[in-house]
Amino acid sequence: GPFRAKVPAALLSQLEQASRYRGEQRWNLLYEVLWRVAHGDRTAMLAGDRLGSELQRRIKQVTREAHHLHAFVRFVPLPDELAEQLQLELVAYHEPAHDILHSASAHFADRLGRLRWLIATPQDGIRFDGQSFDYQRQCPEPWRQWARNAEDPGAELWRTYYRHTFNPARLNPDAL
Template sequence: MINLDCDDLFDSWRQQARWLLSHEVDPSLVSWASEGVSDLFANEQSVPEGQGPFQARIPRLLLETLECAAQYRGDQRWSLLYEVLWRVSHGDRTAMMAGDKLGSELQRRLKQVHREAHHLHAFVRFIERPQGSPGPQYVAWHEPAHDILHSASEHFIGRMGRHRWLIATPRDGVYYDGEQLIHQRQCPVEWQQLAQNVDDPHGELWLTYYSHIFNPARLNPKVMQGHLPARFWKNLPEGELIPGLITQARTGKQQNGQASGIAARGGKRIAMKEGRE
């Protein structure tokens, strides 16, 4: 077994995969370390030297697909990509399709990556820092399940204009300085502390608004958690309210069709005009 480590970088994996493919090394003979952990049960095998004779023609679409799928964190993260590459380079393009067992897993990972990017766009909450503060004007904390931060955060460059902003995660971080997007694979501790400890001057106003627009009569917890997974609640300002609002709906508040604070208010009597029945 050939043990390799690409440091969880697609460009490094790509160079290693090209070299293996040139020697026509079968996927069953290769193992990649993921997050620094290698296969403990693999036997070391000598590595071929130099470039091999096999020259494969790889479709550009395949490389783009593999680069996207490489953002998925999970078992056989890099080995699966090489197996797909191997089969396609040998004329079997069904490895990219959902009808194939390998292709089905590839497509599942792609969906997970795209969904996680959507979660970043939907659930990141930027908090404005006091005017005149050095560094970013807006900061946010997020905990993605896959390595989508660098590519998916480009979405905010157009949305935030020339403002400086930062997104920190437990793993990596991005900082836009108004001109370029800076990605740190290991998020600096100061970025993490800044994003997690900043005070939101409009926090109470937002919580009041959110609690008042909540409609218990229309609540479907399963659907809600499908669109807003519970793992994100702890990092959302409104997250602390959601369990209580769900409990209210389950204990009879659905009949009001309003948040409890609104339902308790007195109504205004409307007089009937004469001549109407």
């Protein structure tokens, strides 16, 4: 009869996370892991396996990039007249290394409540109107321009803070 694959739900979750990784052989690895597990070789999911190790490494990279989005993105308030015209209050621009914007943005809806905000990246963008998300796989050029060109009234304060708290002796070149 026809082949029926059984794969663990945990594998589907891992493959979904790893699919956000941008890099060489992005889809080939996922297919190869899925193929092996579907044909009974569950070791392909484990870190001790060559493919499993790469899968886990990619998941770790994606998770780390999502953390960077949460930790380092800075929203800039728009001037009142522009905010009313665009129906936005905050904008941010971020350049993630992996495709994490769509999956990691719910964090900001939880943190910012009903505020209306936008995050633009070179690839995609997401807008929150206080109730629902509008995710665009190709970031509309106006979104990118609003986010990149927003005047940040607190920028000089942040630069001053950074200059006074940054300690180059604490840098870990391996972590960079």
